[in-house]
Amino acid sequence: MARPLHADIDLAALRHNYRLARELAPGSRALAVLKADAYGHGAVACARALEPLAPAFAVACLEEAQTLRAAGIQRPIVLLEGIFSADELEQVEALGLWVAVHSDWQLDALLAHHPRRPIPAWLKVDTGMHRLGFPPAQAEAAWQRLRAAPERVTDLHLMTHFATADALDPGYFQHQMAQVEALAGRLGAPLCLANSPATLAWPRAHGAWNRPGVMLYGSNPLEGENDAARDLRPVMTLRSEIIAVREIDAGEPVGYGGRWRAPRRSRIGVIAVGYGDGYDRHAVDGTPVLVDGQRCGLAGKVSMDMATVDLTDLPGAGIGSRVVLWGRDDSGAVLSVDEVARYCDTISYTLMTGILPRVPRYYQSS
Numbered sequence: 001m002a003r004p005l006h007a008d009i010d011l012a013a014l015r016h017n018y019r020l021a022r023e024l025a026p027g028s029r030a031l032a033v034l035k036a037d038a039y040g041h042g043a044v045a046c047a048r049a050l051e052p053l054a055p056a057f058a059v060a061c062l063e064e065a066q067t068l069r070a071a072g073i074q075r076p077i078v079l080l081e082g083i084f085s086a087d088e089l090e091q092v093e094a095l096g097l098w099v100a101v102h103s104d105w106q107l108d109a110l111l112a113h114h115p116r117r118p119i120p121a122w123l124k125v126d127t128g129m130h131r132l133g134f135p136p137a138q139a140e141a142a143w144q145r146l147r148a149a150p151e152r153v154t155d156l157h158l159m160t161h162f163a164t165a166d167a168l169d170p171g172y173f174q175h176q177m178a179q180v181e182a183l184a185g186r187l188g189a190p191l192c193l194a195n196s197p198a199t200l201a202w203p204r205a206h207g208a209w210n211r212p213g214v215m216l217y218g219s220n221p222l223e224g225e226n227d228a229a230r231d232l233r234p235v236m237t238l239r240s241e242i243i244a245v246r247e248i249d250a251g252e253p254v255g256y257g258g259r260w261r262a263p264r265r266s267r268i269g270v271i272a273v274g275y276g277d278g279y280d281r282h283a284v285d286g287t288p289v290l291v292d293g294q295r296c297g298l299a300g301k302v303s304m305d306m307a308t309v310d311l312t313d314l315p316g317a318g319i320g321s322r323v324v325l326w327g328r329d330d331s332g333a334v335l336s337v338d339e340v341a342r343y344c345d346t347i348s349y350t351l352m353t354g355i356l357p358r359v360p361r362y363y364q365s366s
């Protein structure tokens with residue numbers, strides 16, 4: 001029998017979450033963000049599942065777009081960071097991609113290129129993330145240069161990225177919004193602003209296009225409560241089994257460094273999952289897992305291929321018991337990846353993108 005660890009990917013849940021993103025912003029079109037192999041879920045399978053619904057996709061780089069095209073995906077694909085060198089423009093054109101333009105050198109390269117058909121381009125403005133994009137004072141001139149070259153570029157949009165759309169304090173988000181709104185007002189530019197948190201919580205940010213990513217995979221990125229986010233369904237369920245059980249006396253340590261010590265006589269289950277699969281080694285004692293649909297806590301440090309769990313209060317659990325590290329158990333019980341991420345002092349994004357290729361993905365469509 002094979003090692004029991006695998007990631008089930010629920011494509012019906014993916015479609016449900018995409019529809020939710022669309023319903024929350026009925027005046028916008030939602031492109032589905034599929035970068036980083038669709039946040040670890042498998043970009044080709046996710047694109048195929050979403051292609052009947054989503055008018056466009058977004059990825060981080062040309063190589064990711066090439067993978068989708070090679071698999072027969074035909075929808076427009078936006079390169080969120082644009083080109084990394086001028087020679088990529090040939091492929092951009094050949095594959096029918098859209099580009100973000102965040103820097104002078106990209107703008108120069110685009111305007112020096114002679115495409116057979118103009119390339120759709122989204123000008124990125126830095127309203128406060130201070131990562132990529134033209135400062136607002138320079139964005140206007142960049143926009144006018146693009147506008148003046150209709151034989152080279154088309155479908156111009158302004159895009160910006162929010163640093164704090166997920167936060168309880170709306171102050172900085174509103175500062176970014178005010179900047180992009182003022183600029184768009186002057187330019188008459190259509191907008192692409194909203195990531196998942198802004199799609200969920202900030203209708204003011206809904207533009208001609210939105211760019212939901214993590215919510216499509218069922219994760220709620222918001223710090224605060226949000227009614228819509230309650231309808232999100234987990235797409236990835238990371239499943240394994242208990243492969244060994246032992247009883248230890250009170251005071252005995254478990255695992256590397258003996259970090260966890262049994263407070264009483266305890267039953268310890270060994271789960272086939274470890275950091276060699278991408279499960280986070282920062283998971284603290286007590287990090288929740290579902291065993292046969294019941295919550296229990298990790299006991300001891302995660303090792304490369306195994307993790308240990310305290311089964312003392314689950315006397316019925318034993319070798320072969322079902323384990324869900326996050327996602328939905330067969331019983332219907334759900335353990336959200338967002339909750340697990342808090343125990344690992346990280347975010348759902350890193351947990352999902354971190355699941356390594358040695359973990360097989362099994363796709364379900366209904």
Ligand SMILES: Cc1ncc(COP(=O)(O)O)c(C=O)c1O
Pocket residue numbers: 033080161194195196197211212213214215221
């Ligand atoms: C430019 C850009 N737009 C949209 C997204 C999607 O963000 P989220 O996954 O929070 O929806 C990302 C992700 O990091 C991004 O970098």
